[in-house]
Amino acid sequence: MADTFSLQRVLETFRSSLSENKEVYIKYYIAGWQELVSFMNSLGNVFSFISKDVVSKIQILENFLSGENGSYYVTIQSMVKYELDNDLVDLTKRGSHPESGCRTLLRLHRALLWLELFLERLRTSTEDGKTSVMCSDAYNESLAQHHPWLIRKAVGVAFCALPGRDTFFDVMNAGDHTQVVALLGESLPLIAEVYQITEDLYVKNHLLELP
C-alpha cells in the first residue's frame, strides 16, 4: 500500500475485485478497504478506534486467504460455500466460530453501503455542503442500525472532527474538484455493483444477520 491516499487506486482495487463472471475477489476487496483506512488515518487520531476495527477485520480475512485453506477464500462466493458446507459459521449466536470469514466480511459489507451513500452525497454536494452531515446521514441510513448506543455516540463525536468538503476533495489526490466529482461518478457504480453482488449472495444464503 502506498503512503498517500488516492481515489484512483480505490477505484482500481474495486474494479479489480470483480471477476469476469461477477464473483468478488477478497484480495482486492480488502485492498480497497486498506486504501480507505489510509485515508481515514490521515484525518487524525479521533478516527483510530474506527480504523483499528477495520484493520482487525482485514487481518482476519488476510489470515484466511494466506492460510492452509486459502484457496477457498479467493472469492466471497467460494468463501461462503466453503464455510457453510463445513459448518464454519455461527449462524444464530456466537459459538465456536466467532470470527468466521462470512461474519467478518458482513461487517465490511455493511460499511460499504455507508461508503456508497456518503460518496454519493459528496459527489452531488454543493460548495457549502457539510461533510459531517453527509457522513452522519449516510451512517444513520446504514451502519447505525447495527451498532449499539455507545458506538453510535462515539461515531457521532468523530464525525464532528471531519474536515470540510474542500479538504476532503484535496486529500483524494484526484485533481481539481471537477475531476474528483467525475472520478466519484466513475467509482460509485463499481462500489454499488460489488455491494449488490455481495448483498444478493448473503440474502440467498440467509447470512445478513450473522452474530
Ligand SMILES: CCCCCCCC/C=C\CCCCCCCC(=O)N[C@@H](COP(=O)(O)O)[C@H](O)/C=C/CCCCCCCCCCCCC
Ligand atoms: C473515497 C474516500 C472518501 C471516503 C473515505 C472514507 C474512509 C472510510 C474508511 C473506513 C470506514 C469505516 C468502516 C467501518 C467499519 C465498521 C465495521 C463495524 O460495523 N464494526 C462494528 C461491529 O463489529 P463486531 O463488533 O461485530 O466485530 C464494531 O463494533 C465497530 C467499531 C467501530 C465503529 C465503526 C463506525 C463506523 C462509522 C463509519 C464512518 C467512518 C467515518 C470516516 C470518515 C472518513
